[in-house]
Amino acid sequence: MDASTPAIRLRALTKEFGAVTAVDHVDLEIQPGEFFSMLGPSGSGKTTVLRLIAGFDQPTDGTIELFGTDVTARAPFDRDVNTVFQDYALFPHMSVLDNVAYGLRVRGVGRRERLGRAREALASVRLADFADRRPAQLSGGQRQRVALARATVVQPKALLLDEPLGALDLKLREQMQVELKQIQRELGITFIFVTHDQDEALTLSDRIAVFNAGRIEQLGTPAELYERPASRFVADFVGTSNLFDAELSAALLGRDGEHSVRPEKVQIARGDLPPSGEHRAEGTITELIYTGSATRIVVDLDAGARITVLEQNDQHRGDADARGDRVVAAWREADVVALAAADAPEPEASARP
Structure with missing residues (x-):
């Protein structure tokens, strides 16, 4: 063989x-x-x-x-x-x-x-x-x-x-x-x-x-x-993703088609702190979920999207967040992933590593 x-x-x-x-x-x-x-x-x-x-x-x-x-x-x-x-x-x-x-x-x-x-x-x-x-x-x-x-x-x-x-x-x-x-x-x-x-x-x-x-x-x-x-299916099934349809992608990213951003790639700025990232969107914290090593922060953006932000619970993170707080969410252009259209033909899967 x-x-x-x-x-x-x-x-x-x-x-x-x-x-x-x-x-x-x-x-x-x-x-x-x-x-x-x-x-x-x-x-x-x-x-x-x-x-x-x-x-x-x-x-x-x-x-x-x-x-x-x-x-x-x-x-x-x-x-x-x-x-x-x-x-x-x-x-x-x-x-x-x-x-x-x-x-x-x-x-x-x-x-x-x-x-x-x-x-x-x-x-x-x-x-x-x-x-x-x-x-x-x-x-x-x-x-x-x-x-x-x-x-x-x-x-x-x-x-x-x-x-x-x-x-x-x-x-x-x-x-x-x-x-x-x-x-x-x-x-x-x-x-x-x-x-x-x-x-x-x-x-x-x-x-x-x-x-x-x-x-x-x-x-x-x-x-x-x-x-x-x-694809949208893989982004949603493998891990957690913030998914933007074509309308939200145009409003938030200035792009055509559907896109995703992972929660740990998003940062939120509070008060006078400047946000980090080329894409920025204002919103309101609607939920805080403590998971031990990290906190999931759910933010309703003014543009109409609900996103999740994952922040590690290290010594730099405070406990002052509360539901109803106004924040700015930001993420880098490099962390935005374009997703294949649902009706696009699937590429042939290569079997080689």
């Missing part, structure tokens, strides 16, 4: 369920060793694409290649991938070690070898001391790592993860995001991660495909998607 061969290549992949097109002619390449996320709301097609790659569903049209081999018609067990689901699906009557070794047992690997490899897999997820426990004796994060060990012990070329962190509480979820990325780097396996959580995708991924209505709306690195969203 050539070193430039993608780990996964999808060509015009389509899946229809009756009159509903769940996946609409998706073209995509994922590179070996990449942590790749498919992000989108419910019903956007991301999970269906994952199931098509795994072989759980058959496409209506198009092809699926794994490391240069067409596997479109192959059964799930005949594809060199493994899947981790949100519910983990561990066997409650088996020990952790036997759960991890199960896939090797099914493949006919001898007892000594499979138990040795299972212990190595548990060590890779830092659970070597838990081999004799049952799943019920583990925390949610530990069960998630057991599921990862079980999926990776058979040494698949790619690992498919269907919202595996969805059942965890927020703090454990954030901890597991860091651990999951470390595990992926240590194993060097291609990870394909499905999530509807944009913060999770931004944290974990080398690249992200944002799905909408069965198609890829934009494909790029986390920084590219956040800093330069290609």
Whole structure:
């Protein structure tokens, strides 16, 4: 296999369920060793694409290649991938070690070898001391790592993860995001991660495909998607954006078309302090939302737009703001992002990093 061969290549992949097109002619390449996320709301097609790659569903049209081999018609067990689901699906009557070794047992690997490899897999997820426990004796994060060990012990070329962190509480979820990325780097396996959580995708991924209505709306690195969203949908779904329609763009920016500005790019000036930025607009504070490390300030501009400003709660920020205060909002020209028109043809997504 050539070193430039993608780990996964999808060509015009389509899946229809009756009159509903769940996946609409998706073209995509994922590179070996990449942590790749498919992000989108419910019903956007991301999970269906994952199931098509795994072989759980058959496409209506198009092809699926794994490391240069067409596997479109192959059964799930005949594809060199493994899947981790949100519910983990561990066997409650088996020990952790036997759960991890199960896939090797099914493949006919001898007892000594499979138990040795299972212990190595548990060590890779830092659970070597838990081999004799049952799943019920583990925390949610530990069960998630057991599921990862079980999926990776058979040494698949790619690992498919269907919202595996969805059942965890927020703090454990954030901890597991860091651990999951470390595990992926240590194993060097291609990870394909499905999530509807944009913060999770931004944290974990080398690249992200944002799905909408069965198609890829934009494909790029986390920084590219956040800093330069290609459409109103991406700007609104990936993070929080202040969105200006054509009328507001003309009034506030002197530009045609739709535009966006991220809340942390906007500054507000109070009293006699001069605002910083080429674009300025007067308004009234209508809400203050304290979030710990930052405060979200909602401002109704006189021009008719409602915007959000994100200010860090550092030693320079006072507590004198109140609803009803008059302020000037300002932002730089360089931070204004032009958004593609809704009826414009979507650019073909490049698959190369």
